[in-house]
Amino acid sequence: MKNRYLKNVATLKLNSDQCRGCGRCFEVCPHNVFIIEDRKSVILDKDRCMECGACVKNCPFNAIEVKPGVGCAYAIIMGWLTGTEPSCDCSGGSGDNCC
């Protein structure tokens, strides 16, 4: 069984004009979102994207955009309660969930 999450939410964008087809995004993506076709990267399945930002960070040509963030409900609740950006920071307290 495949793990799938909500559809049509990922903020991933690929600008093919800037892409030189180096294949780094294809290499670093943990969910096989990209495929290289005719020496250009193409988004194969955007709904698999978890917005980790690995592709953006490793694209030498700035062809990819995503709003990276933690997909963690607990972090978002803490962000709401403390009025800060949700961050993956479970180091405080008794060892709550996430990383």
Next chain:
Amino acid sequence: MEISSRELKIIQTSAELTFNDILGTWKARWGINRMNFKVEPGLYSVGKPDSNSPVLVSANYKMSFDSLRKELMEVNAWILVLDTKGVNVWCAAGKGTFGTQELLNRMAIVQLEKVVSHRTVIVPQLGAPGISAHEVTKFSGFKVVYGPVRAKDLQEFLKSGMKATAEMRRVKFTAYDRLVLTPIELVGTSKVSLMIFGVLFLLNLLGLGPFGIVDFYAYIGAVIIGCVLTPVLLPWIPGSPFAWKGWLLGFIWAVTVNILNGWTAVPQYSILRALGYIFILPPVSAYLAMNFTGSSTFTSFSGVLKEMRKAVPMIIILIVVGILLVLVDSFI
């Protein structure tokens, strides 16, 4: 004038895990000493590496370091441990502590260019959200090769001339992967659970009860469903939002609790109480299941936010209504 050079500091380690290493991992899974389960950052040797041996980059969370070195039986390699404040590679990469800056600094501190003659470092693929491979090359001359997601594929990766198969590049999240993450979820709820039991005990003393063994196991069941059962059964439960998956199993549980208590056959088992369980138990499971998004390997920030905008208000409303029903039932 003499130019003094710093001494190379290399720490020897091995591919064998001791009983204490394994015990440490087990404890961390249960949240014991988890935030201080660290190794010293720096350069380690496994086997008898020389200047041609590969350099594997890791985090200073001891569970990460151990799961790497135990896969290096009969391999001669260097392990470059970054200071990630005791956090695993993937999470630290997300936070940026497993990052370009720290990698460049650590390579300079250990004087990697003096230890090896080649100019390649193997970074675990899940470190990529923090590392900009082309920047590392630009500033250090070292080429970054992304290794497989799982350390157990490393030997094959090295043998095939540092080529990862598509399979090695993909993150998995098997039932077992999910199961080992559940103890920490349970431990995380224990404080709140004790507080709830305390409140119920006080209500009993005030004569607003009685809350007894049925309430106890009904609640514990809802917690286990949210923290363990929903995560383990995750892909098989219909629907996408985690909160929904938890709610669904919690609903089945609430109905089960009522049936076990003789509803609808026993007249003294009131409809208000039965409804109270149906209102309260599923959202408890839903909330805990929703928090498992943080442990999962495939949920996006945008997705979790979308799920929560609906789920959180629903959870609050259902629980408040349920509590009112149970309290009214206690009064009449």
